[in-house]
Amino acid sequence: xxxxxxxLNLAAQKIxxxxxxxxxxxxxxxxxxxxxxxxxxxxxxxxxxxRVCYDSYIKHFPNDANNDLRDRxxxxxxxxxxxxxxxxxxxxxxxxxELDSVGSFNSILGGHxxxxxxxxxxxxxxxxxxxxSIGVGIAxxxxxxxxxxKVIVIVGDGEINEGSVWEAAMSASKHxxxxxxxxxxxxxxxxxxxTSDVIDLEPLAEKWKSFGFIVNEVNGHDIxxxxxxxxxxxEDDRPKAIICHTVKGKGFPFAENNPKWHHxxxxxxxxxxxxxxxxxx
Amino acid sequence: MRQAALNSVYEIAKENxxxxxxxxxxxxxxxxEFKKNIPERFFMEGxxxxxxxxxxxxxxxxxxxxxxxxxxxxxxxxxxxxITIDLSLHDLPVKLIGNGGGLVYSPLGPTHQAIDDIAxxxxxxxMTIVCPCDAIEMKKLITASIDWPHPMYIRLAxxxxxxxxxxxxxxxxxxxxxxxxxxxxxxxxxxxxAQKAIKASDNLLExxxxxxxxxxxxVKPLDTGILKKWLPxxxxxxxxxxxxxxxGLGTSILEFCNDFLPSQTKNxxxxxxxxxxxxxxxxxxxxxxxxxxxDENLTNAMKEMINNV
Numbered sequence: 001x002x003x004x005x006x007x008l009n010l011a012a013q014k015i016x017x018x019x020x021x022x023x024x025x026x027x028x029x030x031x032x033x034x035x036x037x038x039x040x041x042x043x044x045x046x047x048x049x050x051r052v053c054y055d056s057y058i059k060h061f062p063n064d065a066n067n068d069l070r071d072r073x074x075x076x077x078x079x080x081x082x083x084x085x086x087x088x089x090x091x092x093x094x095x096x097x098e099l100d101s102v103g104s105f106n107s108i109l110g111g112h113x114x115x116x117x118x119x120x121x122x123x124x125x126x127x128x129x130x131x132x133s134i135g136v137g138i139a140x141x142x143x144x145x146x147x148x149x150k151v152i153v154i155v156g157d158g159e160i161n162e163g164s165v166w167e168a169a170m171s172a173s174k175h176x177x178x179x180x181x182x183x184x185x186x187x188x189x190x191x192x193x194x195t196s197d198v199i200d201l202e203p204l205a206e207k208w209k210s211f212g213f214i215v216n217e218v219n220g221h222d223i224x225x226x227x228x229x230x231x232x233x234x235e236d237d238r239p240k241a242i243i244c245h246t247v248k249g250k251g252f253p254f255a256e257n258n259p260k261w262h263h264x265x266x267x268x269x270x271x272x273x274x275x276x277x278x279x280x281x
Numbered sequence: 282m283r284q285a286a287l288n289s290v291y292e293i294a295k296e297n298x299x300x301x302x303x304x305x306x307x308x309x310x311x312x313x314e315f316k317k318n319i320p321e322r323f324f325m326e327g328x329x330x331x332x333x334x335x336x337x338x339x340x341x342x343x344x345x346x347x348x349x350x351x352x353x354x355x356x357x358x359x360x361x362x363x364i365t366i367d368l369s370l371h372d373l374p375v376k377l378i379g380n381g382g383g384l385v386y387s388p389l390g391p392t393h394q395a396i397d398d399i400a401x402x403x404x405x406x407x408m409t410i411v412c413p414c415d416a417i418e419m420k421k422l423i424t425a426s427i428d429w430p431h432p433m434y435i436r437l438a439x440x441x442x443x444x445x446x447x448x449x450x451x452x453x454x455x456x457x458x459x460x461x462x463x464x465x466x467x468x469x470x471x472x473x474x475a476q477k478a479i480k481a482s483d484n485l486l487e488x489x490x491x492x493x494x495x496x497x498x499x500v501k502p503l504d505t506g507i508l509k510k511w512l513p514x515x516x517x518x519x520x521x522x523x524x525x526x527x528x529g530l531g532t533s534i535l536e537f538c539n540d541f542l543p544s545q546t547k548n549x550x551x552x553x554x555x556x557x558x559x560x561x562x563x564x565x566x567x568x569x570x571x572x573x574x575x576d577e578n579l580t581n582a583m584k585e586m587i588n589n590v
Contacts, residue, residue, distance in 0.1 A: 115371060123342075124370050127362055133332045134367055137339015144321065145343065164363075167332035 003202055004188060008245040011219045017251050021047060021221075025251050026279035027086035027099060031109070033272065035102035037265035038111065041248035041255060043083035045187040045220070046075075046154060049244055050087045052226040053152055062092040065119040071149050072138050074123045076131020077156035077185060078112040079263070084121070085109055093120040129162025131155065132182060136172045139180040139239075154183045158190030161199055166211065173212025176237040181230065182213070184241060185220065187248040193259050208241040220244025252278050282440045282473075285416035286378055289423035290348045291315040294322060297427060299344060303337055305330050305351040330355045334363035334375075341373035346427060352386070353379030353395030353436065357402055368432040369407040375432050382412065382436035382472060383523030384559065384568040391558040395436075399471075400528025402434050403501050410501040411454060412436040412472035415444045418498060421452040429454055438473035438523075439565055445476055455499045457507040463493025466583055467515045471497050471530045474521040480576035485583060492583055503533050505541070512542055517586045518549045523574055526553035550586055552579065 003009060017025070024047050032038045054060065058071035075084045082102070089096050094108070101107040108117040112126030123134050135153035142149050155165060172180055186204065188195050195201055208215045214236055218225040229242050248262065249255030254274055255264075267275070291312055294300040301322040302315055316323040326333050330351060337347035349356070356364070356379050368375050379398060386393035402408050409431050413419045419435075426433055433454075445460065452458070460475060461482055468478035475496040482492045495511060497504065512518065520531035531551030538546045554572050561571060569575060573582075 124366065127366055129331070130335055130363065130367055133335020133363070134339040134342070136332070137336040137341075138343055139339070140336070141340045141343030141345055144345075164329075164331040164335070167327075167329035168335065170329065171326055171332060171336065 003196060006245070008217055008219050009188070012221050012245045012247050013256070015219060015221045017221065021051065022251065022279055024051060024086045024090060027089055027096070028082045029275045029279050031082045031085055031099040031102040032264070032275065033267070034100035035111070036267070037263070038082050038102070039079040039262065040082070040264045041187070041189065041258070041261040042077065042080040042156065044250045044252065044255070045246040045248050046080050046083045046185050047086070047250070048221045048223050048226060049154060049183050049185065050083055052223050052230065054087045054091055056227060057230050058150065058152060060091070060120070062120065065093060069149065071152065072122050072135070073152040073154070074125065074131040074135050075113060075154050076125055076135070077128065077154060077159050078125030080154070080156065080185070081111070081113040084113060088118070088120045094118070128156070128159040129164040132165050132168040132172075135180060136168045136175070136177060139172070139177040140175050142179060143175070143177065149179070151180045152183065153180070154185060156190075157184060157186045157188060157195050157201060158198070160184065160201065169208070169211040169213065172239040177239045178237045180239040182239065182241045184243045185246055186243050187246040189248040189257065189259050189262065191259070191262050205243055208243070212238055213241040214238045215241045215243065217243045217245065220246035221250055282413065282416050282419050282442060283380060283437050284440065285419045286423060286435065286437060287312050287350065289420045293424060293427055294319055297346070299346045300427070301340055301345050301347050303333055303347055303349045305333055305355065307350065330359050331363050334360045335367045337375045338367035338371060338373050341375050342371070346374055348376045348378060350378040351380065352393060353381050353398045354393055356434075357395065357398040361401060364402070364408070364432070365405050369405045372407045372431055374430050376426050376435060377433065378435045378437060380437050382438055384565055384572070385439045387565045387568045388562045390562065394559050396523070396525050396554050396559065397528070398434070398436065399500055399522070399524050399530065403528060403533070407431050408501060409433040409454065409499065410436070411499050413498050414438070414473050414475040414496055415442045415446055417444055417448060418446045418452060422454070422498070425452065425454050436472060442473045443476050445479055455502050455504060457504040458496040458498060459493065459507065459511065460496050461492070461494040463511060463515050464491045465516045466490065466492040466587065467495060467511065467518050468492060468521055468579065468583070469495045469497060469518060469530065469534055470521045471500050472523060474523060474574065477574060477576050477579055478521055481579035481583065484576060484580040490584065490587065497530060500530050500533060503537060505537060508534070508537050509541060512538065512545055516548060517583065518545070519579065519582055519586065520549065520551045520553075521574070521579060522553045523569070524553055525556050526551045527556050529553060550582060552582060
């Protein structure tokens with residue numbers, strides 16, 4: 001079966017977003033319009049993943065971002081940073097006014113997230129295929145220090161074309177890192193076009209399973225499914241991969257599944273109106 | 282030198298529980314004692330060098346002090362992006378111990394000959410590059426590296442080099458070592474080229490010609506203090522490195538002169554390798570002869586320089 005017609009993919013296409021999801025997307029729109037450009041589609045597909053992590057799963061400390069008790073969340077697909085910025089603003093890591101200056105000369109917020117500039121950003125990412133290796137190192141270190149913190153790494157579907165991701169995956173299971181959770185943002189569109197046309201990832205779940213992961217597949221815009229997957233208790237010592245079937249540009253019909261909105265600039269007046277309309281801002 | 286480096290890592294790991302060792306797929310039995318006695322801090326992660334760098338970054342972010350060891354070319358060429366972003370952009374104290382600096386792996390061909398490693402890494406901000414000349418200096422470096430707060434590349438030479446430094450010799454990362462004081466003629470070296478320059482200096486002395494030897498074990502950051510002290514006093518400078526002439530130690534000395542002592546730029550002659558893939562196999566010694574990295578060639582080069590003034 002074509003992955004685009006799979007039950008979870010169709011469910012991701014159909015699901016209606018609630019007010020909180022729309023609000024978080026309005027923050028992405030704010031930074032998109034502030035910067036005049038950005039990886040719109042890539043940010044919109046991960047909003048619910050981030051929302052569930054920050055709202056109800058990870059321990060984090062907005063006023064003390066480096067607190068040792070925090071769980072570590074790495075956005076390995078750094079180009080989705082406008083989504084991360086939305087959650088960090090929402091949680092109070094920095095002021096909402098920063099979103100108006102994304103990408104400007106003195107801004108702390110760039111087109112990819114930087115660890116030393118932005119409170120709450122665990123690792124500087126942007127070049128793909130780095131975050132999981134760093135995450136495996138952190139997860140191993142935490143285990144060695146007998147700490148219970150979790151490590152979350154969010155990777156893109158295009159990103160996992162990188163061989164280094166699979167090098168890291170092999171090691172994650174070798175070290176029995178059951179404190180590591182990898183979210184795969186499976187929106188099925190990479191920069192050039194559909195992943196199935198560029199380099200097909202299927203059978204994706206089997207790939208992660210064969211690398212020694214517990215694998216769950218969820219509708220990546222359904223917060224209940226994401227939560228359930230995260231909270232599934234297990235005595236298993238394997239790391240977990242949650243394949244999130246998502247929609248690139250989710251929440252904006254004109255941008256959904258449209259590779260032209262992977263990264264967008266030169267917004268027309270009509271596009272600006274549409275962006276605002278669909279987030280009620 | 283490699284034995285000294287790895288044994289020293291084991292010695293310091295016994296004392297400091299934050300030290301971890303990470304290899305890729307090294308030879309059988311490497312650091313067997315380490316593995317046996319401290320297995321929880323000994324990692325052999327497979328032929329996955331890109332991952333190994335990111336893994337070491339993660340460990341360092343959580344307070345560990347990783348020593349990574351594999352063949353130099355695999356570190357510097359394959360992992361350029363991982364070193365640049367995971368280590369240097371985050372400015373993490375990971376030590377990269379590169380086997381086979383220069384022409385050491387002579388019979389193994391261009392894939393293994395690290396003749397461009399210094400040039401590659403010099404471009405990376407926050408990176409420290411150290412090329413010790415003998416086993417004693419290597420031990421001191423490994424001990425000193427524990428508290429060095431930045432990513433560091435440690436370039437291993439062949440091993441079995443003549444010992445030319447003493448236990449009492451001062452060693453500081455980032456500080457050059459004046460092995461022999463110059464009057465008007467000076468060799469500036471890194472790594473095991475110090476030994477070649479010392480012999481050349483002996484040869485010259487037999488002919489009544491004085492020369493000094495300045496060993497710049499740390500190529501980056503460059504010790505501008507020692508260069509400012511000695512370079513203005515000399516007329517002839519020969520830099521010697523088992524590395525391409527572009528982008529290595531000699532280039533750094535030229536850049537230094539261009540910035541601080543422009544009139545000295547014309548008095549510098551760089552001896553090293555051409556920017557070409559190595560065509561031959563054979564022994565390390567044969568390669569060194571072919572490329573003029575011998576005390577005889579250094580001796581002649583200095584005499585020629587003196588005579589042309």
